[in-house]
Amino acid sequence: MLSRATLLRVFRRALFIQAGFNPLAMQSLGLIYALEPAIEELYSDPERRRDAIRRHLAVFNTHPYIAAGLIGGILNHEARIARGEESPEAVLHFKRSLMGPLAALGDGFFWLSLRPALGAVSVALAPWIGGWAALAFFIAFNAVHVFFRAQMFRVGWQRAEGLVDVLGAGQLPKWNQRLRILAAGAAAFAGTVLVAQIDRGRPIAEMEDILGGFLLGAATYAAAHYRARPMVLLYAAALAAAAASMLK
Amino acid sequence: MILHSLLIALWGGLLGLERRAFLQAMISRPLIAATTTGLLLGDISAGVHIGLVFELFFLNRASLGAAQADHDTLPAVAATALASQLGTAFGQPSNAAMWTVGILLCAPLGALGRWFENRLDLRAQRYIRLAVGAAEVGELRRAGRQNLIAMWPPFAMYAAICGAAVALGNLLSLALPWVSAGLSRSLTVAYAGLGIAAAAIAVGECRAPHRAWMVGAAAGIIVAVTYGALR
Numbered sequence: 001m002l003s004r005a006t007l008l009r010v011f012r013r014a015l016f017i018q019a020g021f022n023p024l025a026m027q028s029l030g031l032i033y034a035l036e037p038a039i040e041e042l043y044s045d046p047e048r049r050r051d052a053i054r055r056h057l058a059v060f061n062t063h064p065y066i067a068a069g070l071i072g073g074i075l076n077h078e079a080r081i082a083r084g085e086e087s088p089e090a091v092l093h094f095k096r097s098l099m100g101p102l103a104a105l106g107d108g109f110f111w112l113s114l115r116p117a118l119g120a121v122s123v124a125l126a127p128w129i130g131g132w133a134a135l136a137f138f139i140a141f142n143a144v145h146v147f148f149r150a151q152m153f154r155v156g157w158q159r160a161e162g163l164v165d166v167l168g169a170g171q172l173p174k175w176n177q178r179l180r181i182l183a184a185g186a187a188a189f190a191g192t193v194l195v196a197q198i199d200r201g202r203p204i205a206e207m208e209d210i211l212g213g214f215l216l217g218a219a220t221y222a223a224a225h226y227r228a229r230p231m232v233l234l235y236a237a238a239l240a241a242a243a244a245s246m247l248k
Numbered sequence: 249m250i251l252h253s254l255l256i257a258l259w260g261g262l263l264g265l266e267r268r269a270f271l272q273a274m275i276s277r278p279l280i281a282a283t284t285t286g287l288l289l290g291d292i293s294a295g296v297h298i299g300l301v302f303e304l305f306f307l308n309r310a311s312l313g314a315a316q317a318d319h320d321t322l323p324a325v326a327a328t329a330l331a332s333q334l335g336t337a338f339g340q341p342s343n344a345a346m347w348t349v350g351i352l353l354c355a356p357l358g359a360l361g362r363w364f365e366n367r368l369d370l371r372a373q374r375y376i377r378l379a380v381g382a383a384e385v386g387e388l389r390r391a392g393r394q395n396l397i398a399m400w401p402p403f404a405m406y407a408a409i410c411g412a413a414v415a416l417g418n419l420l421s422l423a424l425p426w427v428s429a430g431l432s433r434s435l436t437v438a439y440a441g442l443g444i445a446a447a448a449i450a451v452g453e454c455r456a457p458h459r460a461w462m463v464g465a466a467a468g469i470i471v472a473v474t475y476g477a478l479r
Contacts, residue, residue, distance in 0.1 A: 191447025224452025241441025
């Protein structure tokens with residue numbers, strides 16, 4: 001078994017999982033950095049330690065938050081290998097079979113749903129609450145992120161393959177759809193707030209500015225929908241707004 | 249100016265690491281990164297206004313696996329630093345025209361940051377080779393430490409770019425006396441254009457169903473509210 005202090009050290013080091021990211025072995029440098037204290041405690045024989053590190057130097061890549069769960073699961077398997085209860089193949093099979101599917105789950109939920117939703121809601125609130133919007137975004141996101149990361153690590157360490165059951169029960173794909181609708185709605189609202197030029201909670205734009213703003217927003221939305229380059233759209237919108245101001 | 253450059257270089261370097269190498273608690277997201285940069289420079293309004301435009305612009309971009317998205321932190325930090333320095337030259341907080349200048353000049357740093365990130369990833373391959381070598385001779389701690397050593401080049405790169413943005417802001421402030429009232433007004437209006445475009449891009453790129461209806465509904469609500477307030 002591993003001591004509580006070692007588990008905490010591994011969890012803390014797992015926060016650096018992508019520090020040495022590279023196209024050759026992806027997150028494997030971060031993985032061995034995280035596992036090192038546990039491997040030192042589990043294996044007293046230097047040869048067995050070396051073998052343990054070697055088997056984790058192969059390609060490893062998953063979502064960085066999910067990685068905490070996989071690292072917990074790897075510790076579970078390594079502890080069993082150290083006790084002679086299973087072969088080293090088991091931990092390799094565990095990693096290879098789960099890192100891809102769980103990465104897709106994490107990317108879909110955290111990067112493409114939760115982050116856009118909370119980011120857009122915070123931006124929509126910014127004209128009313130100013131800099132507090134950034135703090136609200138930080139707290140709301142990390143309430144989910146830190147809880148998820150810690151829970152995944154705990155479940156991985158205690159149950160290894162049980163990670164799949166826990167993630168399945170969370171029904172993340174169902175939440176994805178709802179959060180993406182929230183992101184689109186909040187971003188649309190933020191855009192209309194910018195059109196009305198809300199200042200301290202009150203609209204200050206004139207009607208012709210509002211009409212021009214809507215036309216600009218609608219044209220940009222249509223162009224973005226048909227995959228025009230976002231950077232070109234950004235500069236074109238600034239130019240159009242500046243030109244309209246000069247013609248007024 | 250030198251103190252501001254050093255401060256923003258340090259903060260930009262740390263944010264660049266937080267974005268991918270360490271933690272990923274979203275401190276490096278444009279809204280938070282720009283607001284905190286504005287706070288450090290005593291111009292929080294610049295941070296919020298520049299941060300919200302870039303937050304919307306990069307809302308749906310994500311690095312998936314080894315496929316990198318444009319760097320969202322660098323433009324936000326650099327634009328805030330630049331706009332804030334323009335305001336400092338006038339002895340007051342920056343205004344919408346200065347935010348526009350910051351955004352327009354620093355937006356391309358997103359693509360540049362991605363290019364640097366890909367180059368730094370390739371460079372990081374040397375650390376895995378060193379780690380393998382260390383593991384082969386049984387030096388496990390040295391193998392693990394390569395992960396931390398790999399953070400220095402990106403830190404130095406992002407710090408240099410963010411520090412340079414402060415210097416550029418000071419340099420541009422020399423041209424402020426030649427900016428006409430008409431150009432200043434156009435740049436002020438262009439800020440609203442940038443925000444509207446960023447929001448439209450965010451909705452257009454969103455993977456949500458029925459998003460066109462949401463645009464229509466939100467627009468209808470704000471027209472009604474604005475019309476009522478203006479009357």
